[in-house]
Amino acid sequence: MKKPEDTRVVVGMSGGVDSSVAAYLLKQQGYDVIGVFMKNWDDTDEFGVCTATEDYEDVIRVCNQIGIPYYAVNFEKEYWDKVFTYFLDEYKAGRTPNPDVMCNKEIKFKAFLEHALKLGADYLATGHYAQVKIIDGEYKMLRGKDVNKDQTYFLNQLSQEQISKVMFPIGHMDKKRVREIAKEAGLATATKKDSTGICFIGERNFKEFLSKYLPAQPGRMETLTGEIKGFHEGLMYYTIGQRHGLGIGGSGDPWFVVGKDLERNVLLVGQGYDNDALYSDAIIATNVSWVSDKEKPAQFSCTAKFRYRQPDHGVTVTLLGNNTARVEFDEPIRAVTPGQAVVFYNGEECLGGGTIDQIFKDNERLKYVG
Amino acid sequence: MERYYVDHAATSPLHPDVIEVMTETMKNTFGNPSSIHSFGREARKIIDEARGSIADSIHADFQEIVFTSGGTEADNLALMGVAFANRGRGKHIITSQIEHHAVLHTCEALEKQGFEVTYLPVDSQGFVSVQDVKAALRDDTILVSIMFANNEVGTVQPIKAIGDLLAGHPAYFHTDAVQAYGLLPIDVREMGIDLLSVSAHKLNGPKGIGFLYAKTGVRFIPALYGGEQERKRRAGTENVPAIAGFKKAVDISQAELGEKTAFYEQLRTSFLETLQTSGIDFKINGAEENRLPHIVNISFPGTNVEQMLVNLDLEGIAASSGSACTAGSLEPSHVLSAMYGHQADELTNSIRFSFGYGITLGQTITIAEKTVKVVKRLTGK
Numbered sequence: 060m061k062k063p064e065d066t067r068v069v070v071g072m073s074g075g076v077d078s079s080v081a082a083y084l085l086k087q088q089g090y091d092v093i094g095v096f097m098k099n100w101d102d103t104d105e106f107g108v109c110t111a112t113e114d115y116e117d118v119i120r121v122c123n124q125i126g127i128p129y130y131a132v133n134f135e136k137e138y139w140d141k142v143f144t145y146f147l148d149e150y151k152a153g154r155t156p157n158p159d160v161m162c163n164k165e166i167k168f169k170a171f172l173e174h175a176l177k178l179g180a181d182y183l184a185t186g187h188y189a190q191v192k193i194i195d196g197e198y199k200m201l202r203g204k205d206v207n208k209d210q211t212y213f214l215n216q217l218s219q220e221q222i223s224k225v226m227f228p229i230g231h232m233d234k235k236r237v238r239e240i241a242k243e244a245g246l247a248t249a250t251k252k253d254s255t256g257i258c259f260i261g262e263r264n265f266k267e268f269l270s271k272y273l274p275a276q277p278g279r280m281e282t283l284t285g286e287i288k289g290f291h292e293g294l295m296y297y298t299i300g301q302r303h304g305l306g307i308g309g310s311g312d313p314w315f316v317v318g319k320d321l322e323r324n325v326l327l328v329g330q331g332y333d334n335d336a337l338y339s340d341a342i343i344a345t346n347v348s349w350v351s352d353k354e355k356p357a358q359f360s361c362t363a364k365f366r367y368r369q370p371d372h373g374v375t376v377t378l379l380g381n382n383t384a385r386v387e388f389d390e391p392i393r394a395v396t397p398g399q400a401v402v403f404y405n406g407e408e409c410l411g412g413g414t415i416d417q418i419f420k421d422n423e424r425l426k427y428v429g
Numbered sequence: 430m431e432r433y434y435v436d437h438a439a440t441s442p443l444h445p446d447v448i449e450v451m452t453e454t455m456k457n458t459f460g461n462p463s464s465i466h467s468f469g470r471e472a473r474k475i476i477d478e479a480r481g482s483i484a485d486s487i488h489a490d491f492q493e494i495v496f497t498s499g500g501t502e503a504d505n506l507a508l509m510g511v512a513f514a515n516r517g518r519g520k521h522i523i524t525s526q527i528e529h530h531a532v533l534h535t536c537e538a539l540e541k542q543g544f545e546v547t548y549l550p551v552d553s554q555g556f557v558s559v560q561d562v563k564a565a566l567r568d569d570t571i572l573v574s575i576m577f578a579n580n581e582v583g584t585v586q587p588i589k590a591i592g593d594l595l596a597g598h599p600a601y602f603h604t605d606a607v608q609a610y611g612l613l614p615i616d617v618r619e620m621g622i623d624l625l626s627v628s629a630h631k632l633n634g635p636k637g638i639g640f641l642y643a644k645t646g647v648r649f650i651p652a653l654y655g656g657e658q659e660r661k662r663r664a665g666t667e668n669v670p671a672i673a674g675f676k677k678a679v680d681i682s683q684a685e686l687g688e689k690t691a692f693y694e695q696l697r698t699s700f701l702e703t704l705q706t707s708g709i710d711f712k713i714n715g716a717e718e719n720r721l722p723h724i725v726n727i728s729f730p731g732t733n734v735e736q737m738l739v740n741l742d743l744e745g746i747a748a749s750s751g752s753a754c755t756a757g758s759l760e761p762s763h764v765l766s767a768m769y770g771h772q773a774d775e776l777t778n779s780i781r782f783s784f785g786y787g788i789t790l791g792q793t794i795t796i797a798e799k800t801v802k803v804v805k806r807l808t809g810k
Contacts, residue, residue, distance in 0.1 A: 074513065093743075128742065128743070130735070130739045130742075131735075132735050133735065174735075175734075177736045178736065178743065179743065289605075295766060390805050
């Protein structure tokens with residue numbers, strides 16, 4: 060191991076408190092730290108205001124406070140080609156994509172990691188809530204200590220090679236402690252609000268944003284038995300299990316999205332949070348990737364998350380080759396949604412994950428779901 | 430770590446004599462130049478002396494110099510001022526695609542106000558053609574704004590030829606001379622220039638001061654209203670210490686014009702020779718004649734400008750891409766884009782080195798050697 064002062068670490072700085080503290084802690088530990096801001100999206104409005112510019116201003120302030128050099132790098136083209144195109148394609152296919160997973164896989168820990176290495180970095184650090192440890196001579200990705208903030212769900216596609224060059228300096232802390240450190244150090248971002256939503260949409264209206272890129276096709280809302288319940292504004296605006304924005308009144312339990320019939324452009328709805336149609340018991344996952352390079356048994360049990368912040372569910376994974384796997388649930392799970400990530404865990408260890416592709420119940424494919 | 434500054438086209442260090450003059454002025458002359466008492470008169474004297482030196486340096490008259498806060502304000506004042514004062518005569522403006530953003534973005538703002546702007550292309554060497562200017566001229570053209578020399582690739586534009594062309598046309602001729610002034614001799618009369626912008630901090634003077642030369646009789650409206658400073662063309666109490674420093678910088682640069690050019694040429698040649706003998710692949714952007722002596726813009730195939738600049742900085746070398754930043758990341762250069770087209774490799778692999786005050790031949794060779802090292806590492810050679 061090189062000494063910290065001989066170890067160059069590029070910190071991916073977003074202008075938020077997490078990456079600010081990540082950079083601060085590394086600097087305290089004596090590393091040769093460089094702050095780099097990634098510009099992936101241009102949202103400059105008619106008055107010339109751009110979120111990226113404002114965030115970069117914060118990066119500059121924090122880096123000057125910490126006493127490290129700062130730079131920016133532009134990945135707008137890569138982001139458009141690898142993340143945004145995928146995002147739109149998934150919506151076109153009636154699915155609910157997860158651009159953050161794709162961004163980590165293709166941009167942050169690929170293009171950006173390569174950039175960092177070109178700057179002579181030994182490691183790339185980010186402000187993610189996750190941990191990397193060497194156990195039995197192998198790099199393992201562990202959940203962030205703060206269970207509410209754990210971001211391994213979004214990092215599930217990282218490989219052994221990638222995490223061997225990655226540091227998560229705040230992964231062993233609570234968010235509360237991170238804010239405290241920022242305040243104690245007087246960092247400019249100490250009280251800055253956490254960003255929410257998909258990074259390139261931010262606080263803006265999701266429907267309005269999507270409608271700029273994809274034509275919306277309004278259509279009917281029907282129950283599974285074909286009763287017309289109203290009209291939808293375009294299938295892409297809805298996700299499985301969604302309750303709000305359906306506008307179906309009347310008595311009885313609230314209504315939920317239970318499926319999409321793409322061929323007929325019909326949004327399928329059902330009554331009650333626990334509506335049977337929302338439950339499935341198995342999936343086929345594609346793009347399955349494992350953090351470990353070691354060969355996996357053809358079948359094994361572990362736990363899994365099917366969306367961010369969901370509690371773990373017991374599952375049995377059967378590898379089908381070609382980076383696909385069949386995942387059977389110990390108990391039926393509500394609102395498993397195609398396009399989202401399925402992420403596998405063994406205790407604290409994140410094993411890897413894939414994309415939810417097809418959904419089954421009682422061995423029958425739910426054709427309106429995935 | 431020793432640091433090397435080769436970004437003099439972005440800004441330049443203050444000459445020690447300039448610092449001395451400014452410090453003395455700050456200590457001794459705080460009066461308001463508009464005041465009628467002795468304190469005011471002392472300050473006024475400094476401004477008038479500076480105005481005289483500056484007017485002489487471009488063969489203009491004393492009253493044709495308007496002090497501004499810098500090159501950007503001078504460009505804005507010239508373009509906005511002339512456009513709005515002369516819109517009764519026409520609404521057409523001609524400029525080039527390789528102007529500084531102080532001109533380009535002002536033109537874009539004028540377009541939103543109903544003016545029509547023709548953005549002339551340049552050839553792959555970085556020159557505007559006089560024929561193109563001629564072809565673009567219309568009866569309602571009120572202003573032609575072509576930069577004296579380009580700040581990214583250093584090409585010197587055919588200013589006198591354009592001035593001659595416009596001698597027979599009512600359109601005013603403005604030139605942004607921010608990069609050329611202090612290195613090239615300029616004669617506004619002989620060259621037919623009506624308006625000319627200059628900034629002090631490019632010639633080892635202070636930031637926050639510049640001037641607009643506006644030929645007597647040129648009609649333009651002010652951007653700032655207030656007191657009667659600068660004969661009502663630019664209101665606001667004058668920045669006296671900066672003006673004093675500006676004068677000193679002008680005096681020094683005018684006295685050393687030829688000497689500086691010869692020295693920078695020598696540095697540039699040695700720099701390029703060092704690159705040449707290293708065997709790395711590179712290409713100069715822009716013409717090798719009719720150019721400024723202190724700028725060299727180089728394309729390094731197989732490299733990426735963002736990685737190059739950061740690596741150079743980490744080696745202590747301050748260079749630039751010459752183009753603008755948004756959110757700190759580099760937008761492709763509009764100048765190289767105009768020369769080579771939007772898809773050209775040069776847009777993503779070119780670095781501008783610019784020499785200036787304080788740099789030695791030995792340092793120049795060290796900079797070239799360090800650059801070679803970075804290029805070799807990034808291209809895996």
